[in-house]
Amino acid sequence: MKNTKNLRAEYALYDQENVNDSVLKNLQEKVKNLKHSVILSSSELQRLLNDKKWTFMPIMMITERSDRVIQNIAGGKVVLILDGTPNAIIAPSVFFDFMTSMDDKYLPFGVSKFLKVLRYFGLFICLLLPGVYVAVTSYNPEVLRSELAFSVAGSRVGVPFPSFIEVLFLLVFMELLTEASIRLPRAVSGTATTVGGLILGTAATETALTSNIMVIIVSAVAIATFAIPINEMSFAIRIVRYVLLFFGTTAGITGLILSFLAFVLYLTNLESFGEPYLKLFVQRKKVETKGVKS
Structure with missing residues (x-):
């Protein structure tokens, strides 16, 4: 697990082996380019990160459940946590994620x-x-x-x-x-x-x-x-x-x-940070194994 921190006390959590590098880079660039000095909540941060202002479909998910956060990190997604707020932002989020309950x-x-x-x-x-x-x-x-x-x-x-x-x-x-x-x-x-x-x-x-x-x-x-x-x-x-x-x-x-x-x-x-919105699941990055003989 790895975390990064910027001046606004925002933390990015992800699994270094499974994360999609292009999604992570895209998300980090958007966080660095934020021009707002005060961000009050995770919902406001989610709105600021969404560059498609006129879209009505959500491309990020806000949750306060730790089990959902852990599941998405293990699946190769990035979780943003804002210091002082109980909710976390999960990106990228596709259509089928919003139709799934953790229960x-x-x-x-x-x-x-x-x-x-x-x-x-x-x-x-x-x-x-x-x-x-x-x-x-x-x-x-x-x-x-x-x-x-x-x-x-x-x-x-x-x-x-x-x-x-x-x-x-x-x-x-x-x-x-x-x-x-x-x-x-x-x-x-x-x-x-x-x-x-x-x-x-x-x-x-x-x-x-x-x-x-x-x-x-x-x-x-x-x-x-x-x-x-x-x-x-x-x-x-x-x-x-x-x-x-x-x-x-x-x-x-x-x-x-x-x-x-x-x-x-x-x-x-x-798309949600480069991932197709109707994708059934976010694919994990293939981990190369060396020195393994069949």
Whole structure:
């Protein structure tokens, strides 16, 4: 293990045998080029190290768990620690790192794989379900079975708004409830959001502002959002959801599929300190052995 220190009391921890030299050099150069004399927290340091200011996908991970830090150091990654803060920054971090929970390491193999599949299922629900609802109800009702299409149409009888406004109305209020639960004291946050959600859903359906199916869809989307284990990825997916909803509104199923493919291509071209963002794992540097005969 090796550590380096600069004038801002920032420490870089890495395994000298497994670390990617190009990633380490890139990270050290960015730390040296920082022009801020005062850095208050690891979150601020993470923001300053990110040269892609307009990207919404996280390329570094902040954690306070020592087991995650040790696992990533052993995997060849670099961990930054800022003096006086309890959190550490892990770089590079790829997409699949944000979908993995450290609790998976302590569960049986079958249980951990089932939970991972469940998280990715929730990810697709969070991304696509609002756009699918708008696209199906407004443009492509023929993709549904006739019984389900009649049920959806019947539930929207009396709703004065198009499906896009209906979805956007409930999604925005769901975001407000989520933010309120973060800001409120922990003793009352759960009760306040639960009661607020029940009152909002009941009042919206009784006044015919939204349909009953829409309340079910938004509830499923909210639950699926919390299935993502890392908050940075959860925030990014919440933003992408509105982009896919917009294209699903303008072009139906075709626009939704094309926008989702564009999002996948964007992730394919994205890098985290030189590592492809959709890489399954960060490869370790091969250690050469000399004098070994087979």
